[in-house]
Amino acid sequence: MDADAPLLAVDNLTITLPAGRGRTVDIVENVSFRLDGAEIMGLVGESGSGKSMSALAIMGLIDAPGARIAGSIRFRGRELIGLDRRALRALRGAEIAMIFQDPMTALTPVHTVGWQIDEQLRAHQPLSRAGARARTVELLGEMGVPDPRRAADRYPHQLSGGLRQRAMIAMALSCNPSLLIADEPTTALDVTVQAQILDLLRRLRQDFGSSILLITHDMGVVAETCDRTTVLYSGNVAEHGPTDALFRQPAHPYTAALLDSIPPLRGTRPRRLPSIPGAPPAPSARPPGCPFQPRCAYGHVACETRPSLLPIGAQQVACVLPAEGRALPPRAVLSA
Amino acid sequence: MSALLETRTLSKHYRIGSALRGYRTLRAVDGISLQVERGEVLGLVGESGCGKSTLGRCMLRLTEITAGEILFDGRDISRASDKRLRPLRPRMQMVFQDSYASLNPRRRVGDLIAEPLRIHTHADGARRGEAEIAERLGELSHLVGLPQSALQRYPHEFSGGQRQRINIARALALSPDLVVADEPVSALDVSIQAQIVNLFMDLQESLGLTYVFVAHDLSVVRQIATRVAVMYLGAVVEIGPADTVLHSPAHPYTAALISAVPEPSVGVTTRRITLSGDVPSPVSPPSGCRFHTRCPSAQALCSMTAPALQDMGDGREAACHFPLLT
Numbered sequence: 001m002d003a004d005a006p007l008l009a010v011d012n013l014t015i016t017l018p019a020g021r022g023r024t025v026d027i028v029e030n031v032s033f034r035l036d037g038a039e040i041m042g043l044v045g046e047s048g049s050g051k052s053m054s055a056l057a058i059m060g061l062i063d064a065p066g067a068r069i070a071g072s073i074r075f076r077g078r079e080l081i082g083l084d085r086r087a088l089r090a091l092r093g094a095e096i097a098m099i100f101q102d103p104m105t106a107l108t109p110v111h112t113v114g115w116q117i118d119e120q121l122r123a124h125q126p127l128s129r130a131g132a133r134a135r136t137v138e139l140l141g142e143m144g145v146p147d148p149r150r151a152a153d154r155y156p157h158q159l160s161g162g163l164r165q166r167a168m169i170a171m172a173l174s175c176n177p178s179l180l181i182a183d184e185p186t187t188a189l190d191v192t193v194q195a196q197i198l199d200l201l202r203r204l205r206q207d208f209g210s211s212i213l214l215i216t217h218d219m220g221v222v223a224e225t226c227d228r229t230t231v232l233y234s235g236n237v238a239e240h241g242p243t244d245a246l247f248r249q250p251a252h253p254y255t256a257a258l259l260d261s262i263p264p265l266r267g268t269r270p271r272r273l274p275s276i277p278g279a280p281p282a283p284s285a286r287p288p289g290c291p292f293q294p295r296c297a298y299g300h301v302a303c304e305t306r307p308s309l310l311p312i313g314a315q316q317v318a319c320v321l322p323a324e325g326r327a328l329p330p331r332a333v334l335s336a
Numbered sequence: 337m338s339a340l341l342e343t344r345t346l347s348k349h350y351r352i353g354s355a356l357r358g359y360r361t362l363r364a365v366d367g368i369s370l371q372v373e374r375g376e377v378l379g380l381v382g383e384s385g386c387g388k389s390t391l392g393r394c395m396l397r398l399t400e401i402t403a404g405e406i407l408f409d410g411r412d413i414s415r416a417s418d419k420r421l422r423p424l425r426p427r428m429q430m431v432f433q434d435s436y437a438s439l440n441p442r443r444r445v446g447d448l449i450a451e452p453l454r455i456h457t458h459a460d461g462a463r464r465g466e467a468e469i470a471e472r473l474g475e476l477s478h479l480v481g482l483p484q485s486a487l488q489r490y491p492h493e494f495s496g497g498q499r500q501r502i503n504i505a506r507a508l509a510l511s512p513d514l515v516v517a518d519e520p521v522s523a524l525d526v527s528i529q530a531q532i533v534n535l536f537m538d539l540q541e542s543l544g545l546t547y548v549f550v551a552h553d554l555s556v557v558r559q560i561a562t563r564v565a566v567m568y569l570g571a572v573v574e575i576g577p578a579d580t581v582l583h584s585p586a587h588p589y590t591a592a593l594i595s596a597v598p599e600p601s602v603g604v605t606t607r608r609i610t611l612s613g614d615v616p617s618p619v620s621p622p623s624g625c626r627f628h629t630r631c632p633s634a635q636a637l638c639s640m641t642a643p644a645l646q647d648m649g650d651g652r653e654a655a656c657h658f659p660l661l662t
């Protein structure tokens with residue numbers, strides 16, 4: 001392990017899947033990002049942009065026949081691509097944990113949540129049954145589950161959606177992972193419960209120094225929760241940077257247009273919403289140049305070559321405009 | 337002139353459970369009285385399970401109601417038979433969230449949109465001829481922004497946004513007065529959602545439509561609705577002009593709901609009102625005010641007496657003993 005290496009460094013990650021008749025399709029192309037200790041990074045994009053596939057690749061959980069993963073995923077400096085199953089499984093239990101939109105992906109309906117967390121604990125630490133249960137109850141309490149002793153004796157279906165999500169997070173955190181990957185953890189929840197879970201994630205970072213890779217399609221969730229943000233579009237990084245800078249002045253026309261198309265909750269109500277024409281391309285029909293070009297208001301000849309990520313201030317952007325010395329895309333709706 | 341649609345202490349209860357474990361009553365909609373005026377867009381908001389969809393389906397009498405009344409254009413349709421409802425059906429249509437489930441995959445888009453035109457006759461009983469149907473199809477596809485070529489293709493060839501255009505065209509085929517749209521943009525990606533919200537707004541304006549627009553996303557509702565009704569556990573807790581309700585909520589639940597929405601901008605500092613716990617079950621709603629178990633303003637009175645909707649003096653009504661003053 002390399003003490004100076006970032007906690008997680010993903011470089012030029014490309015995920016290729018077979019697409020029938022001997023053809024292949026790149027679901028994710030040359031995606032790079034890093035995550036430091038005690039940091040929450042948002043991986044944001046619309047459906048099909050490659051968010052979940054990237055997360056599954058980090059977890060070593062892509063087992064589709066014929067899938068090819070290229071590039072590099074280093075965890076504390078150690079390469080994960082090509083690591084054998086046993087080593088990966090050990091890492092997953094202890095160092096990297098994942099939570100999902102649907103808690104039933106991680107919990108089984110046939111045992112109480114307490115039993116499931118106990119088992120997880122005992123698999124990685126030498127604990128007695130009673131010792132494990134004490135720790136489980138403590139964990140559930142830390143996750144904001146009221147009356148955790150009783151909740152531990154419940155089956156998942158006996159808990160509300162918000163409590164199930166908390167139980168899954170408790171299980172994921174049972175072995176103090178240094179990296180938590182959260183894939184749309186609040187998408188199925190109501191806003192008032194979502195607010196509770198996002199509070200919890202922020203607290204984990206603050207109190208336990210956990211690092212979180214937060215995958216979401218919701219720009220509001222990112223703005224409120226993440227220190228840094230990576231925007232994906234059609235399997236490629238469109239831009240990344242500190243959340244503050246990125247929301248104040250998006251550098252990629254896609255990010256700007258996406259933010260503009262969200263109806264504002266306050267301030268003046270636009271007569272029409274600025275919208276992006278068309279729809280994202282299927283991975284098999286992605287243009288060879290900038291993937292956003294067919295929908296971009298600024299598209300021109302130079303965009304027919306795939307732009308690489310270039311720094312602009314604290315951000316990095318895969319767009320030709322800044323390199324051409326052109327102004328960043330203006331926002332259509334002035335925030336109040 | 338009377339409201340286009342009115343509900344009077346409308347209730348829809350479901351019997352759930354089994355003979356073995358006993359039956360219980362689930363109060364999905366519990367005594368709702370409201371009016372939908374001609375040409376307005378009434379947004380229905382509230383969290384999962386609060387009864388938005390059930391209310392929407394009751395309004396169009398797509399389901400039997402348990403108690404209360406529904407008046408459509410002044411006529412009592414609360415218990416009207418299918419036969420008596422039939423001539424009114426063309427005037428009230430529904431658009432659903434799942435753009436795929438509502439479209440038969442084996443039929444061409446043109447046939448799907450034309451289906452209501454073939455099923456329903458003109459008001460005088462005359463059937464529509466193929467030439468008339470073809471002309472109407474042309475109008476409809478233009479109206480919703482579908483290319484003519486789309487009519488020959490099948491639903492699976494379209495993206496979610498385009499499929500929702502197909503559903504909208506179908507709902508508009510018979511020139512309805514009232515459209516109840518149940519989460520029609522919730523399944524769409526943001527960049528597509530804006531296109532469809534704009535389409536709903538354009539159509540409402542150009543055709544003078546009346547909408548009941550169900551959505552859990554407050555910012556979408558603010559964009560499209562003229563009035564908003566906020567629901568909690570089967571009841572309306574606040575109703576009034578969209579700007580009034582969403583900018584200066586009177587009901588503590590509305591305030592908490594708004595404050596919980598994560599906003600896609602940095603630098604706005606809003607006070608988050610964190611509600612503890614989850615929404616109680618509609619099988620056993622709390623006594624008194626349904627919201628008292630989670631309400632930050634609750635006092636002793638709240639668990640004993642249920643507050644009725646009261647006029648707040650600014651065109652909005654709220655059901656709270658201690659409404660928030662602005």
Ligand SMILES: Nc1ncnc2c1ncn2[C@@H]1O[C@H](COP(=O)(O)OP(=O)(O)OP(=O)(O)O)[C@@H](O)[C@H]1O
Pocket residue numbers: 350351352362363364365382383384385386387388389390391552618
């Ligand atoms: N056919 C049914 N049988 C029994 N209960 C039902 C039935 N349909 C709805 N319910 C219940 O009625 C209540 C209201 O449901 P409804 O679907 O109207 O809520 P909603 O506000 O539309 O929620 P969502 O935001 O999740 O769509 C819920 O508790 C639901 O479980």
Ligand code: SF4
Pocket residue numbers: 587588589625626627628629631632633634635638643655656657658659
């Ligand atoms: S009546 Fe009481 S419990 Fe209900 S919303 Fe008002 S203050 Fe809260």
Ligand SMILES: [Mg+2]
Pocket residue numbers: 388389390518
């Ligand atoms: Mg619903």
